[in-house]
Amino acid sequence: MGTVFVDMSMSLDGYIAGPNDSQENPLGDGGERLHEWVFELQSWRAEQGLDGGKTGQDDEIVAKSIERVGAFVMGRRMFDNDDGPWGDDPFEGPWGDDPPFGTPVFILTHHGREPLEMDGGTTFHFVTEGIERALERAEEAAGDGDVRISGGADVVRQYVEAGLVDEIQLHVVPVLLGDGIRLFDHLGTRPIELERTRIVGSPNVTHLRFRVVNERATENEER
């Protein structure tokens, strides 16, 4: 079975998006600052169907994060950032007909829906049975590949709190954003121990990778 991982760009003060996020402003005010480092990379551009871009250290890290994924899990609002289920059926969400995932994607929702097979290998599956079941299905679909918990922050928090995440990769952007959506917002009072497994300092970003030392909740009777 693969690894369950989180991979996020975060400001030094812990934000993954700016304030006032909305359908028209999905990254929030100033939030695009957190992704500038990635927009110019060859691996990221290729995922969006674009040519060219920079290679090098940052690009290798992003390429690896893309390549390892066998399935994604994400919250409903990342799939479809309008007012909700499912006013825009047939799907007209932000991802277009050929989404950049190229794998099965499991969407957490309270509103069941038939799977949506898109171009380029992406199929959206809709899971109404909660985060554990969504992860189970993603792990089955991923085979030997890894499962990426894509977001948003609330979904990442739920998986981390439940002890279901093996690895947290953060790309720390050297800015204090000052306000917005935090990645880790009051996870609770049980500290979660990590072990840093990689550190790479590029000029525009600091890549930190951690293994979650606490066991998975399902293997830990004390929880």
Place this chain on the structure above:
Amino acid sequence: MGTVFVDMSMSLDGYIAGPNDSQENPLGDGGERLHEWVFELQSWRAEQGLDGGKTGQDDEIVAKSIERVGAFVMGRRMFDNDDGPWGDDPFEGPWGDDPPFGTPVFILTHHGREPLEMDGGTTFHFVTEGIERALERAEEAAGDGDVRISGGADVVRQYVEAGLVDEIQLHVVPVLLGDGIRLFDHLGTRPIELERTRIVGSPNVTHLRFRVVNERATENEER
């Protein structure tokens, strides 16, 4: 004139102390976890008047942070973590007769008081004229040395927001503390750009140092 800097141990989720901090529990529940890496170092122990301890990379970083300081600025509650001014006069605060600073220390307070000269080179000065004036006095006293904004978090935030900090050094401890006192809590919506100037990965802690790119407020007419 020296550098104005902040130097803090912080959890990966941004906390510098645990929840439920009090006079008896100044680091909050679980907060000592953030300082474990430093307690065993020779430089830190020497500052407390203790012999022995580990040398190496972490120790050199801490030694340098101690050596460079010509004066400290801190909040009233770091000086005297009881209910307040100045019930325990003569001073019976947490620092004892021979505090570890060995330099002038400027305490931000609304209650003026005569300076307190302690053993070992520490003199506490009490500043009622606000953060700018406290920093001015600290810079005068520090000479060619640097000024360290010691804390707490609210004091650090005030100085960062005012554009008065040149450098932020963080020792990121690989734990998600889940709750407590955040170092950077809603600084406001004007992003503050940084430049990473050092990255050192030790097994138990990640040392990150940043230069604040935004100019000081006093030099920036747009503020």
